[in-house]
Amino acid sequence: MEVRTGLMLLLVFMILQKGEGQLSETFYQNTCPKLESIVKQAVSKKISQTFVTIPATLRLFFHDCFVEGCDASVMIASPNGDAEKDAPDNLSLAGDGFDTVIKAKQAVEKQCPGVVSCADILALATKEVVAQAGGPSWKVELGRRDGLISQASRVAGNLPEPNATLIQLNTIFAKNNLTQTDMIALSGAHTVGFSHCSRFANRLYSFSPSSPVDPDLDTTYAQQLMQACPQNVDPRIAINMDPQTPQTFDNMYFQNLVAKKGLFTSDEVLFTNSSSQPTVIDFAQNPGNFNAAFITAMRKLGRVGVKTGQAGQIRVDCTAFNS
Numbered sequence: 578m579e580v581r582t583g584l585m586l587l588l589v590f591m592i593l594q595k596g597e598g599q600l601s602e603t604f605y606q607n608t609c610p611k612l613e614s615i616v617k618q619a620v621s622k623k624i625s626q627t628f629v630t631i632p633a634t635l636r637l638f639f640h641d642c643f644v645e646g647c648d649a650s651v652m653i654a655s656p657n658g659d660a661e662k663d664a665p666d667n668l669s670l671a672g673d674g675f676d677t678v679i680k681a682k683q684a685v686e687k688q689c690p691g692v693v694s695c696a697d698i699l700a701l702a703t704k705e706v707v708a709q710a711g712g713p714s715w716k717v718e719l720g721r722r723d724g725l726i727s728q729a730s731r732v733a734g735n736l737p738e739p740n741a742t743l744i745q746l747n748t749i750f751a752k753n754n755l756t757q758t759d760m761i762a763l764s765g766a767h768t769v770g771f772s773h774c775s776r777f778a779n780r781l782y783s784f785s786p787s788s789p790v791d792p793d794l795d796t797t798y799a800q801q802l803m804q805a806c807p808q809n810v811d812p813r814i815a816i817n818m819d820p821q822t823p824q825t826f827d828n829m830y831f832q833n834l835v836a837k838k839g840l841f842t843s844d845e846v847l848f849t850n851s852s853s854q855p856t857v858i859d860f861a862q863n864p865g866n867f868n869a870a871f872i873t874a875m876r877k878l879g880r881v882g883v884k885t886g887q888a889g890q891i892r893v894d895c896t897a898f899n900s
């Protein structure tokens with residue numbers, strides 16, 4: 578009899594544990610029912626102030642998830658300059674992404690104090706910026722807790738470089754449970770936003786001894802890039818990554834790749850390598866297929882390394898651990 582009761586308790590305990598440890602679309606249904614509309618309002622206001630809100634928030638989410646998991650660790654500000662956001666890889670994260678999360682969190686705290694994690698607010702804000710740029714929308718899984726570690730030294734090697742090969746891209750995404758198709762779809766985020774000249778200048782001036790300009794770059798596009806980014810250009814200069822529809826979240830990125838107008842080597846390789854080319858052509862020709870793949874991949878990205886249940890904390894201020 579006692580053994581059976583014990584087993585029953587164990588079973589109930591295991592079910593509870595499992596429920597607690599998983600993300601769910603209805604996580605805040607009772608504790609903060611208006612969460613989505615509060616975040617939406619804060620994000621819309623921020624977008625009306627600056628378009629940069631859109632690419633900056635989207636990239637911030639990606640960088641957060643790939644380093645320590647989606648736990649808002651990228652938001653932490655360190656007085657010593659040794660937090661995740663201070664790493665060289667993060668040097669170009671635009672301040673407007675951080676500001677978007679801070680503003681949305683402040684709005685959420687007014688109605689549901691101490692309940693919603695910064696990690697979840699970043700995930701919701703990211704869905705919002707994509708939708709408001711004309712991209713697809715999706716249901717965001719919630720229940721992430723905020724992380725307790727944010728170190729610049731833990732960034733290196735976890736984020737892909739713009740000169741990465743297909744194998745390197747696949748390896749780094751696979752470590753985050755993302756497939757090659759997920760990786761290609763997520764790269765479509767480069768349909769909005771900016772890049773500094775230094776991230777692709779090698780393709781214009783020093784590609785190889787026999788060919789200073791990368792032969793995989795359309796010649797007219799290469800000339801336009803050289804005009805925008807002359808050698809020794811001001812390092813603060815940044816250009817649109819999608820030269821055709823820079824402010825719209827569409828499948829133009831893939832059409833650009835087919836036209837040899839991918840900005841980074843890591844973009845163009847998705848078309849030049851025969852193993853990924855069919856997916857690029859599919860996404861270039863069928864926006865619906867891209868949108869569906871992007872949704873699938875964003876939901877998977879949002880599960881990377883998440884802390885749930887009692888792990889981590891619900892930060893009061895997204896830029897600081899609770900004291």
Ligand code: HEM
Pocket residue numbers: 631632633635636639669670671737738739740741746760763764766767769770771772773774776815841843
């Ligand atoms: C596949 C590997 C990837 C590489 C090598 C890569 C690399 C880069 C680089 C070098 C920049 C320019 C940064 C600058 O100079 O300011 C950039 C910008 C950006 N990336 Fe990626 N990225 C990758 C994947 C992703 C993913 C998965 C997302 C999101 C889902 C993303 C979203 C963005 C956005 C939105 C920007 C523009 C940021 C802004 O305008 O503030 N990237 N990326």
Ligand SMILES: *[C@@H]1O[C@H](CO)[C@@H](O)[C@H](O)[C@H]1NC(C)=O
Pocket residue numbers: 738740741742
């Ligand atoms: C990419 O650039 C970095 C830094 O310049 C270099 O260390 C690395 O070897 C390059 N990777 C490839 C695949 O060319």
Ligand SMILES: *[C@@H]1O[C@H](CO)[C@@H](O)[C@H](O)[C@H]1NC(C)=O
Pocket residue numbers: 743744747850851852
């Ligand atoms: C294409 O990518 C695969 C990995 O998916 C790699 O094995 C192969 O060497 C690449 N091909 C070229 C021509 O770089």
Ligand SMILES: *[C@@H]1O[C@H](CO)[C@@H](O)[C@H](O)[C@H]1NC(C)=O
Pocket residue numbers: 752753754880881882883
């Ligand atoms: C990848 O998925 C496995 C199995 O679900 C999980 O144990 C692991 O933590 C995941 N990795 C990341 C980085 O999220």
Ligand SMILES: CC(=O)N[C@H]1CO[C@H](CO)[C@@H](O)[C@@H]1O
Pocket residue numbers: 662663664665667668669670671672
């Ligand atoms: C070292 C460094 O410049 N880090 C930067 C990382 O990104 C944040 C947000 O834009 C900057 O404030 C830091 O200066």
